[in-house]
Amino acid sequence: MDGRQDAARRGRACSIGSRTNPMDLAALNTIAERLVASGKGILAADESSGTIKKRFDAIGVENTEENRRDYRELLFRCGEAMNGCISGVILFEETLYQIGADGTPLVKLIEAAGAIPGIKVDKGAKPMAGFPGETLTEGLDGLGERLAKDYAQGARFAKWRAVIDIADGLPTWGAVKANAHALARYAAICQEAQIVPIVEPEILMDGAHDIARCDEVTRWVLQTVFAELAEQRVALEGIVLKPNMVICGKGCSSRASVEEVAQRTISALKATVPSAVPGIAYLSGGQSDEEATAHLDAMNRIGGFPWKMTFSYGRALQAAPQKAWSGRTENVTAAQKAFAHRAKMNSLASLGRWDGALERAA
Ligand code: 5MM
Numbered sequence: 001m002d003g004r005q006d007a008a009r010r011g012r013a014c015s016i017g018s019r020t021n022p023m024d025l026a027a028l029n030t031i032a033e034r035l036v037a038s039g040k041g042i043l044a045a046d047e048s049s050g051t052i053k054k055r056f057d058a059i060g061v062e063n064t065e066e067n068r069r070d071y072r073e074l075l076f077r078c079g080e081a082m083n084g085c086i087s088g089v090i091l092f093e094e095t096l097y098q099i100g101a102d103g104t105p106l107v108k109l110i111e112a113a114g115a116i117p118g119i120k121v122d123k124g125a126k127p128m129a130g131f132p133g134e135t136l137t138e139g140l141d142g143l144g145e146r147l148a149k150d151y152a153q154g155a156r157f158a159k160w161r162a163v164i165d166i167a168d169g170l171p172t173w174g175a176v177k178a179n180a181h182a183l184a185r186y187a188a189i190c191q192e193a194q195i196v197p198i199v200e201p202e203i204l205m206d207g208a209h210d211i212a213r214c215d216e217v218t219r220w221v222l223q224t225v226f227a228e229l230a231e232q233r234v235a236l237e238g239i240v241l242k243p244n245m246v247i248c249g250k251g252c253s254s255r256a257s258v259e260e261v262a263q264r265t266i267s268a269l270k271a272t273v274p275s276a277v278p279g280i281a282y283l284s285g286g287q288s289d290e291e292a293t294a295h296l297d298a299m300n301r302i303g304g305f306p307w308k309m310t311f312s313y314g315r316a317l318q319a320a321p322q323k324a325w326s327g328r329t330e331n332v333t334a335a336q337k338a339f340a341h342r343a344k345m346n347s348l349a350s351l352g353r354w355d356g357a358l359e360r361a362a
Contacts (some may be wrong), residue, residue: 023191028238029278031156031196034116035240036279039347040087041311044283045072045318046120046159048092055318061327065094071325073100073109075318078336081343082113090118090159090198090312097153107154118157118198119150121186125163134175137162140185147193157196159242160186164201166209166217166249176224184228191238198281198312200242201225205286208251215246215264222272236276242312243269244285245295262298266305275306282309284316289342290359292316293349300352310350317342
C-alpha cells in the first residue's frame with residue numbers, strides 16, 4: 001500500500017470508525033469548558049520531586065514531604081485566588097493522595113474552592129534513543145489502570161507534557177512525530193477513562209533562536225499533534241490544549257514586542273488548531289510573571305479566535321508566593337497575598353482587562 005492509499009484508508013477509518021467504549025463526551029466537554037471558564041485559569045502545581053527541589057533550593061527550603069504539603073496547602077487554602085480565578089489545579093501524584101496538616105485531604109480543599117483537581121500522568125521527558133539531544137515523554141504503560149485510581153480519588157483531568165527543543169538541526173521529524181503520537185495515545189486513554197486530557201506540546205524558550213523560528217516550529221508541532229489526535233480518534237471537544245506562546249529564545253539578541261508575540265501566537269494557532277477545541281491554556285515557560293500576563297492580555301484584547309484563551313501557569317503563578325513564603329509559617333499570609341495578586345492579574349488578562357498600572361499599585 002503506498003502512502004496515499006494508506007492516508008485514504010486512515011481517513012476512512014477515522015470518519016466511519018466509532019468508539020465502542022462508553023465515553024461520555026458531553027461530560028468531558030463540560031469539564032473542559034469549566035477549565036477555561038471566563039476569568040479563570042489553571043494552577044500548574046505538579047512539579048515532580050526534582051523540579052520542586054530546584055524551586056525549594058532557590059528559597060532555602062528543604063525538599064521534604066511535609067514542606068511540599070505545607071507549601072501546596074497554603075496555595076489551596078488561599079480563597080481569594082482559588083474561588084474567583086482558578087478553575088483547576090494540576091497535581092503531582094503525591095499531592096492528589098496527600099492529607100493536609102488538619103487531616104483534610106488536599107484534594108477536598110481544591111474541590112471546596114470550586115476548582116477541579118487534575119493529575120500529571122507523564123513520567124517525564126527521557127533521552128530519545130537514536131535522537132541525540134532530543135527527548136520522548138514516557139508513561140503510557142499501565143496508564144489506564146492509574147487513571148482509574150486517580151478518577152476515584154477525584155481527578156477529572158490530566159496532563160502530559162512533551163518537550164521540544166530548538167537548536168541547530170533540531171527538532172527532527174522523528175522526535176516531533178514520536179512525541180505527538182505519545183500525546184495522542186495518552187489523550188485517547190484519558191478520554192476512555194472519562195478524564196479530560198490536557199495536551200501540552202512545549203517548545204522550550206532555551207536557546208538563541210528568533211521568534212520566526214519559534215513560529216515555524218510551533219506550527220509544525222501543532223499540525224503534527226492534531227493529525228495524530230485525529231488518527232487516534234481523540235474527541236477534540238473533550239481536550240484542552242496547553243501550548244507555548246510564539247516567543248524568542250531566551251538568548252536571542254532581539255526581543256519581540258508584546259504585540260508581535262500576541263499576533264504571531266494567535267495566527268499560528270488559528271492555522272493549526274481546530275475550532276472544536278474548547279480552550280487554550282498557555283504555559284509560561286520561563287517568561288517573567290509580568291510578561292506572561294501581558295502576552296495573555298494582549299491576545300485577549302485582539303480576540304477574533306474561536307477558543308477561550310487562558311493560563312495554565314506554573315512558575316508565573318508561583319514564583320512570587322514561593323519567595324514570599326520561604327518556608328516560614330509567619331510568611332503564609334504574605335505568600336497567599338502574592339499568589340492572590342498573580343492569580344487576579346492573570347484572571348484579568350484572560351479577559352483582556354489587565355493593566356500594567358495594577359502591578360505597580362500592588
Ligand atoms: C509545574 O511544572 C510542571 C511539571 O514539570 P516537571 O515535570 O519538570 O516537574 C510543568 O509541566 C508545567 O506544568 C509546565 O511546564 C508549565 O509550567 P510553566 O512554569 O512553564 O508555566
